[in-house]
Amino acid sequence: MDRYELRFGGVGGQGVILAGTILAEAAVIYDGLYAVQSPTYTAQVRGGATKVDVIIGKTPIIYPRATAIDFFLALAQRSYDVFHHQLKEGGLLLVDSTLVSRVDEDRYRVYRVPITDLAEREIGRVVVVNTISLGLTVAMTKVVSRKAIEQAVMARAPRGTEEMNMKALQLGFAKAEEMGFAPEETKAEEAV
Amino acid sequence: MAFNYEYYLRMDKMPHMWCPGCGIGIVVKAMLRAIDKMGWSKDDVAVVSGIGCTSRTPGYVDFNTLHTTHGRALTFATGLKLARPDKHVIVISGDGDAAAIGGNHFLHACRRNIDLTLIVVNNYIYGMTGGQASPTTPFGARASTAPYGAVDSPLDISRVAIAAGASYVARGTVAQGFMLEKFIYNGFKHKGFAVIEAMSTCPIQYGRRNKLSDPVQLLKWVKEHGVPAKKAEKMSPEELEGKFITGELHNQERVEYTEEYELVRQRAQEAAGAR
Amino acid sequence: MDKKIQLWEGNHLVAEAAIRAGCRFFAGYPITPSSEVAEYMAWKLPQVGGTFIQMEDEIASMGAIIGASLAGVKSMTATSGPGFSLKQENLGFACIAEIPVVILNVMRGGPSTGLPTHPSQMDVMQARWGTHGDHWIIAIAPAYMDEIFRGTVRAFNLAEKYRVPVIILLDEILGHMHEGYEIPDDFEIIDRAKPDVPPEEYFPYDDSKGDVPPLAPFFTGYRYNVTGLNHDKSGFPTTNPELIQRDMERQRRKLYANLDDILWYDEYKLDDAEIGLVAFGSMGRSAQVAVDLAREQGIKAGLFRPITLWPFPEEKVQQLAEQVDTILVPEMNLGQLILEVERCVHGKANVEGVNKVGGLPIEPPEILEAIKARI
Known part of the structure; x- marks a missing residue:
């Protein structure tokens, strides 16, 4: 597939837009792929439904907006309700089961992970929700290589949080594998 | 030896368009004498204006001159000065230009305290466009748009300047040209935003509508309505009603914008170097 | 990294x-x-x-x-x-x-x-x-x-x-x-022409040596006047009708006599196109995808994408009108660029808009539908 569309939805403050940036940087800077990241801006900076779309491809992205989304991460019920409609039928839906309960079971392939709980229990900091999510996303979609996302996360991690973020990322990989997603075998270029 | 005004004027652009009896010439002459006293090279001076009678000054004076849009002179001057903080930028404006359409720019220029000099020639009327009421037209005075007397209360430009943060504010009258020269000169020497308000005369548009059509009579009126600051201290608000206070009203050392911005550059370059 | x-x-x-x-x-x-x-x-x-x-x-x-x-x-x-x-x-x-x-x-x-x-x-x-x-x-x-x-x-x-x-x-x-x-380094930088005459011979709006007179920076010894009034060559206000006519015509000419230098556009699969699209900015990107989608279905669509919008690349649009019967203009408004396209086409082709307002872009499949509706 030459164009893979992802959407991360949450509420302002959860760091979904930053997660989109990191994923796009992993693709562009570390895997040599093409990527477009488009956040949706609203007047509300904190607490409003927010989303970011990331389109990744092996050739230049001509149309920069998501049209048929392959993978949707919902970190809040409100953002699921508002933003899920462009997810393809049969598309991958990953929800934070701590915060999202009602989803369209019949339309999508639904995966539930208590991401916020995991962040609190396993890492001890709720701020790493977006890093765990990136680990899950990459392990589930293989849209970029694990090495690329590791490098991209490290480049963006505030000083002193590198270890915590790496642990969170690995936790995401592990949880995806627990759900049956294969560990990384192929190169990123072939996966896209 | 008589002052050589012609050295500073574009004599090929004469005659000027100001009416007989107009006070603007007195202010312009005071400005030229003050520039001369500073010893500035003509190449290092910019005179910037907006729209109106006073704003025609740039055309006649031999400096880098910029005649901008109505009320916006201070914004252009801000760009000029920030681009060349080492040069001298003077803004000359009327009461309508500075206090009505340019009122917001006036407030923010005062608060920023950029090292500019603003000379406001206040003649209480829109002269060029035919005698319409201005923000400084006295309450009850007649104007072509206030044929039954002005309903609005006038704005005290100097007081607003002080309140908004201008670090040098002085007010004089065109009846006292040498005092104006002194204020303008002190404004030039002052590091920061200086406002010199010159209470002026428009016998044609203001005077004729307000029983003051004789230029000399109007000059006297202006002089009589000015109360030196020291004298005003001893007067009651009732006695000061309808009068304006003259003198150096405010003089304060305050952080100057372009100097502070130079520090911003240093901080930015240190931050960039540290990364 | x-x-x-x-x-x-x-x-x-x-x-x-x-x-x-x-x-x-x-x-x-x-x-x-x-x-x-x-x-x-x-x-x-x-x-x-x-x-x-x-x-x-x-x-x-x-x-x-x-x-x-x-x-x-x-x-x-x-x-x-x-x-x-x-x-x-x-x-x-x-x-x-x-x-x-x-x-x-x-x-x-x-x-x-x-x-x-x-x-x-x-x-x-x-x-x-x-x-x-x-x-x-x-x-x-x-x-x-x-x-x-x-x-x-x-x-x-x-x-x-x-x-x-x-x-x-x-x-x-x-x-x-x-x-x-990746930021390139192969680009040219042009600086404004400075006067090559002494200050006493300098006029900021002197048209004797070309339509773009040199502009002396303030504070460099060239003391002149700048005004928003119509002006003579010295920058001093004038109401002389001949001078104003000449100055305004020069201001127009300095751009319109140099269109080869100023105009910038992109053409996508136009050579054999039978239906033309004219779109710009992000909608130019949508239209390009729509061209490919149309061609997958056997429709010979092509895109003319102006990058210089003003002056408008008039001649190119005229040529397009000679080539195709229909020109579609997708734009995120209810019809603005289309007015200029229609003016250039001057009735030689059918010009129709594909328009959307309300904050959502026109997606490639929507443009494709518009193309198919005209075939």
Whole structure:
């Protein structure tokens, strides 16, 4: 597939837009792929439904907006309700089961992970929700290589949080594998 | 030896368009004498204006001159000065230009305290466009748009300047040209935003509508309505009603914008170097 | 991370390109969706010895950049629709006084406050005719990161070369999207011509040596007058009808006699096209995908994508009208660019709009449907 569309939805403050940036940087800077990241801006900076779309491809992205989304991460019920409609039928839906309960079971392939709980229990900091999510996303979609996302996360991690973020990322990989997603075998270029 | 005004004027652009009896010439002459006293090279001076009678000054004076849009002179001057903080930028404006359409720019220029000099020639009327009421037209005075007397209360430009943060504010009258020269000169020497308000005369548009059509009579009126600051201290608000206070009203050392911005550059370059 | 490729936001890339083009003065006022440009300039300009100032309003920002440019410093401002309306007053001043400045307008929905966080292409006509009176102006509408970078550099170059304000039109999609881009170093930088005569022989609007007279920076010994009134060659106000006619015609001619230099456009699969699309900016990208979708279904579609919107590439559109029977104009408004296309086509082809407002872009499948409906 030459164009893979992802959407991360949450509420302002959860760091979904930053997660989109990191994923796009992993693709562009570390895997040599093409990527477009488009956040949706609203007047509300904190607490409003927010989303970011990331389109990744092996050739230049001509149309920069998501049209048929392959993978949707919902970190809040409100953002699921508002933003899920462009997810393809049969598309991958990953929800934070701590915060999202009602989803369209019949339309999508639904995966539930208590991401916020995991962040609190396993890492001890709720701020790493977006890093765990990136680990899950990459392990589930293989849209970029694990090495690329590791490098991209490290480049963006505030000083002193590198270890915590790496642990969170690995936790995401592990949880995806627990759900049956294969560990990384192929190169990123072939996966896209 | 008589002052050589012609050295500073574009004599090929004469005659000027100001009416007989107009006070603007007195202010312009005071400005030229003050520039001369500073010893500035003509190449290092910019005179910037907006729209109106006073704003025609740039055309006649031999400096880098910029005649901008109505009320916006201070914004252009801000760009000029920030681009060349080492040069001298003077803004000359009327009461309508500075206090009505340019009122917001006036407030923010005062608060920023950029090292500019603003000379406001206040003649209480829109002269060029035919005698319409201005923000400084006295309450009850007649104007072509206030044929039954002005309903609005006038704005005290100097007081607003002080309140908004201008670090040098002085007010004089065109009846006292040498005092104006002194204020303008002190404004030039002052590091920061200086406002010199010159209470002026428009016998044609203001005077004729307000029983003051004789230029000399109007000059006297202006002089009589000015109360030196020291004298005003001893007067009651009732006695000061309808009068304006003259003198150096405010003089304060305050952080100057372009100097502070130079520090911003240093901080930015240190931050960039540290990364 | 030794690769130079980075993820760039469209707005940030405009700011970076401006600095690379030599911009050292930015005056602005916060407005969505362009504020990132001001933020980037506030951060970066003092690092390179430049100046950023946040002014009290959009009118003031426009005045300040004209002032700084007159002192010889390349200057720009950035805004969106409501602010662009306010810029128009002093934009007209920059036109008549012929001061090089660059204005970025990241288009959002309007009129008035409209849709601050959503894209539109509703300022096509305002970019051309926003300020009052006859005037001539250049507007550039990039669609891709490389065009955003090179278009911004080009905007400064054209402003300097022709002593004219240049408008860059982005929309919220392009302003806020992030894409991988490696800043190139193979671009030309043009600086305004300075006088080669002594001050006593210098006139800022002297047309005797060409349509773009050299512009002496203030404070360099050339003391002259600049005014927003119609003026003679010395810059002094005049009401002489012959002088004004001559000066205004020169201002038009300095752009319209140099269209080969100014016009910039892209053609996509036009050679054998039987149906033509004319689209710009982000909708140019949508239209390009629509061309491919149509061709997959055996429909020979092609795209003409103007990057210079003003002056409009009139001849190219006329040629397209000779080639195809139908021209579709997809744009995020209810019909602006189409007016110019219709004027150029002059009845030689059927011209129809594909229009959408309300904050959502026109997606490629929607353009495809419009194409199929006309086959």
